[in-house]
Amino acid sequence: MNSSQLFGIATLAYLLSSALYTALLIFKNKKIGPYAITVTIFGFLVQTVALGLRWYESYQQGIGHAPLTNMYESLVFFSWATILFYIILEFKVKNRVIGAFVVPIAFVAMAYASLAKGMSQQIEPLNPALQSNWLIAHVITCFIGYSAFAVAAGLGVMYLLKKSAINKNLPPDTLTGSLPDLQFIDHLTHRTIVFGFLWLSAGIISGAVWANEAWGTYWSWDPKETWSIITWFIYASTLHARFTRGWRGSRIAWLAIIGFFAVFFTYFGVNYLLSGLHSYGSQ
Amino acid sequence: MSTQNKNAFWSLFSSVKLALFLLFTLATTSIIGTIVPQNNPPEFYIRLYGAPLARFMQTLGVPDMYNSWWFIGLLLLFSLNLIVCSLERIPHVWRLVTQDNLKTNPAKLEKMGQREIIPLPGTSMGEAVAKTTSYFARQGWKAAKRDKDGGTLFFAQKGAWTRFGVYLVHSSILIILVGAIIGSPTFARKFFHAPNFAFKGSVMLPEGKATNFVYSSQNGREIPLGFTVRCDHFDIEYYSNGMPKDYRAKLTVIDHGKVVLQRDIEVNHPLRYKGITFYQASYQPYPSFIVRVKNKKTGVEKKDVIPAREQIVWKKGGASFGIINMQNRGQIVQRIKVWFTDNQGAPSEFWIEPNREAVIKRPSGDFLFKAKQLYATGLQVSKDPGVWLVYLGCALMLIGLLVAFFMSHRKIWAFVSEKEGQVSVLFAGSANKNKLGFEKTFTAFIDKIKGLAG
Numbered sequence: 001m002n003s004s005q006l007f008g009i010a011t012l013a014y015l016l017s018s019a020l021y022t023a024l025l026i027f028k029n030k031k032i033g034p035y036a037i038t039v040t041i042f043g044f045l046v047q048t049v050a051l052g053l054r055w056y057e058s059y060q061q062g063i064g065h066a067p068l069t070n071m072y073e074s075l076v077f078f079s080w081a082t083i084l085f086y087i088i089l090e091f092k093v094k095n096r097v098i099g100a101f102v103v104p105i106a107f108v109a110m111a112y113a114s115l116a117k118g119m120s121q122q123i124e125p126l127n128p129a130l131q132s133n134w135l136i137a138h139v140i141t142c143f144i145g146y147s148a149f150a151v152a153a154g155l156g157v158m159y160l161l162k163k164s165a166i167n168k169n170l171p172p173d174t175l176t177g178s179l180p181d182l183q184f185i186d187h188l189t190h191r192t193i194v195f196g197f198l199w200l201s202a203g204i205i206s207g208a209v210w211a212n213e214a215w216g217t218y219w220s221w222d223p224k225e226t227w228s229i230i231t232w233f234i235y236a237s238t239l240h241a242r243f244t245r246g247w248r249g250s251r252i253a254w255l256a257i258i259g260f261f262a263v264f265f266t267y268f269g270v271n272y273l274l275s276g277l278h279s280y281g282s283q
Numbered sequence: 284m285s286t287q288n289k290n291a292f293w294s295l296f297s298s299v300k301l302a303l304f305l306l307f308t309l310a311t312t313s314i315i316g317t318i319v320p321q322n323n324p325p326e327f328y329i330r331l332y333g334a335p336l337a338r339f340m341q342t343l344g345v346p347d348m349y350n351s352w353w354f355i356g357l358l359l360l361f362s363l364n365l366i367v368c369s370l371e372r373i374p375h376v377w378r379l380v381t382q383d384n385l386k387t388n389p390a391k392l393e394k395m396g397q398r399e400i401i402p403l404p405g406t407s408m409g410e411a412v413a414k415t416t417s418y419f420a421r422q423g424w425k426a427a428k429r430d431k432d433g434g435t436l437f438f439a440q441k442g443a444w445t446r447f448g449v450y451l452v453h454s455s456i457l458i459i460l461v462g463a464i465i466g467s468p469t470f471a472r473k474f475f476h477a478p479n480f481a482f483k484g485s486v487m488l489p490e491g492k493a494t495n496f497v498y499s500s501q502n503g504r505e506i507p508l509g510f511t512v513r514c515d516h517f518d519i520e521y522y523s524n525g526m527p528k529d530y531r532a533k534l535t536v537i538d539h540g541k542v543v544l545q546r547d548i549e550v551n552h553p554l555r556y557k558g559i560t561f562y563q564a565s566y567q568p569y570p571s572f573i574v575r576v577k578n579k580k581t582g583v584e585k586k587d588v589i590p591a592r593e594q595i596v597w598k599k600g601g602a603s604f605g606i607i608n609m610q611n612r613g614q615i616v617q618r619i620k621v622w623f624t625d626n627q628g629a630p631s632e633f634w635i636e637p638n639r640e641a642v643i644k645r646p647s648g649d650f651l652f653k654a655k656q657l658y659a660t661g662l663q664v665s666k667d668p669g670v671w672l673v674y675l676g677c678a679l680m681l682i683g684l685l686v687a688f689f690m691s692h693r694k695i696w697a698f699v700s701e702k703e704g705q706v707s708v709l710f711a712g713s714a715n716k717n718k719l720g721f722e723k724t725f726t727a728f729i730d731k732i733k734g735l736a737g
């Protein structure tokens with residue numbers, strides 16, 4: 001058994017658990033819930049082992065580095081962090097329907113990582129610039145932030161769905177009836193953004209320190225850096241709009257979704273559409 | 284300036300609306316520089332966008348937009364906004380932190396979010412006050428008390444200082460910006476007229492050569508270092524697939540004629556001396572070789588840099604030699620063909636890899652021969668006297684964010700009073716943030732007291 005096969009199993013587990021959470025949302029049969037979380041945890045454990053194994057394999061190939069160094073590996077880590085975040089969230093808030101909005105994101109990330117054209121899944125040796133502990137700190141902090149923002153966007157979608165059902169006066173037993181109440185989703189979205197903002201800040205800072213160690217410039221306005229600061233500005237505005245101007249509900253939900261688009265662009269768009277220092281993810 | 288003007292100015296810059304507007308504007312205008320390639324020569328923009336649009340872009344500074352007057356202006360407005368906004372609120376926060384909470388009217392306690400009455404049947408007022416003191420103390424809350432009409436009021440608080448967390452975040456942004464200005468080569472050159480104060484530069488330093496200046500990355504001018512650096516050695520290591528694994532240069536720093544520092548630098552492991560940092564950034568291979576030859580019999584040795592395809596006459600060693608052919612991968616030499624004679628018999632010709640020592644058997648005796656391809660290390664050199672402020676700001680920002688997001692100012696009051704011969708304590712509390720978390724704290728606090736009282 002090698003790490004790619006294990007990643008395959010984890011991907012299938014996330015597909016199954018996405019289906020189960022969706023079924024839970026649609027049929028509101030509480031019995032499905034425990035299966036959904038069990039499958040999710042199973043997938044998570046398999047993925048954790050796979051990450052460890054891939055790390056080990058890199059040493060066997062004489063390259064030896066943490067599995068956090070190219071587009072493929074970062075997607076896998078993003079999906080892993082998102083699931084971890086979700087599992088903790090489910091146990092904390094004791095609501096399972098949220099899974100229908102979050103687990104699919106992790107599944108899509110894994111599926112894209114393994115199926116996308118031109119995505120190298122090889123364990124590659126590191127060029128000298130990438131041989132730094134700051135790389136590890138940078139990728140981990142950024143991607144914890146990204147996964148929190150993914151969850152926040154999922155919560156935003158959930159909020160808007162529920163809100164529109166209420167506005168249309170749909171009977172409470174339709175699709176959205178099982179969703180937590182609006183105020184609670186709103187609160188959770190905010191806390192998740194707060195958490196993500198802290199990690200994004202740490203991610204930008206660790207990236208700056210690393211750049212300064214490697215090139216002597218902590219900030220060079222290359223497109224990836226610029227987009228990360230744009231993303232940071234968007235979330236900073238969201239936080240300020242909330243606690244100083246009292247924005248709540250739909251506006252925050254939309255901002256959570258817009259913010260995640262910025263994250264998405266920072267992550268993918270910059271690699272594919274723009275050029276710059278951070279080309280490491282583009283192979 | 285009339286007071287009215289001053290007030291208009293002040294109220295504009297103390298508004299969070301302006302902050303939101305500026306954040307939005309900074310975010311959207313920043314996009315331009317990620318689409319329009321930055322810092323290219325004017326012809327580049329004319330070719331890409333046509334002359335009229337290119338000229339328009341030049342007036343707006345788009346080719347170097349993050350240093351343009353309007354972008355810097357936006358950052359200045361942003362800073363001003365941040366300063367005024369914080370100055371406006373800090374006095375208020377100061378009052379909140381230092382206010383005398385024992386002045387609170389006990390009647391207000393009944394309206395607080397968290398409250399609970401603990402009856403203390405069969406105790407006198409004096410005993411109840413003593414008990415309440417210990418309730419606070421045993422749970423680690425330092426309470427002060429004061430006698431009031433109809434009873435005694437207690438007050439204890441935790442984390443009052445956390446109200447400043449936000450301002451730590453805001454100051455950290457300013458500290459980072461100040462650090463960025465101090466370390467900016469543009470500012471050093473244009474405003475302080477001291478290009479040596481902060482600069483970014485580079486230099487290609489061939490092995491064996493030394494320099495006491497570098498070339499500015501901004502305008503190519505020479506910037507004196509104030510000391511000398513020499514490259515003693517350069518090396519590349521490869522992975523089996525041919526990808527570079529490591530570049531390493533051995534540098535020597537010579538100050539006032541004395542060797543003061545000698546170190547290997549690699550990517551991610553720069554060398555620092557007198558505030559100037561040298562980064563291993565690139566390299567340049569040359570079709571020249573550092574050759575070491577030795578006449579084993581006489582012990583005479585020679586080390587020299589020689590170009591390829593040139594005959595070298597070595598009188599002292601009694602020989603002539605040259606590198607007459609090379610096999611390259613790109614500019615990197617894989618093998619060389621050496622020609623060697625001691626002027627007796629036919630010359631020796633053989634292929635050898637660089638850095639390998641060959642023993643050449645000649646009629647006059649054995650010779651040792653070793654050649655290494657000559658490289659230059661490409662050094663990125665920078666002096667950034669503001670970077671420590673930037674790092675300090677970053678650290679303060681993370682601390683400030685932790686405080687602002689996850690810590691709160693929690694207050695608990697207790698009022699001991701007697702009604703119809705029955706002594707009881709009313710506990711009440713509030714927090715400025717994370718009300719759910721405080722509810723838990725307060726409930727646990729009360730449960731413990733019920734345990735103690737019951």
Ligand code: HEM
Pocket residue numbers: 236240243244298299301302305361362364365368372449452453456684687688
């Ligand atoms: C022009 C820029 C800014 C202005 C005028 C501004 C203003 C404010 C104001 C008025 C508050 C509320 C303080 C209170 O509750 O009494 C606040 C809170 C805060 N601001 Fe800013 N801010 C600015 C930029 C930023 C930026 C760029 C950040 C990014 C890190 C930031 C982070 C925070 C945080 C973390 C809080 C506290 C959140 C909380 O109370 O939970 N601010 N800001």
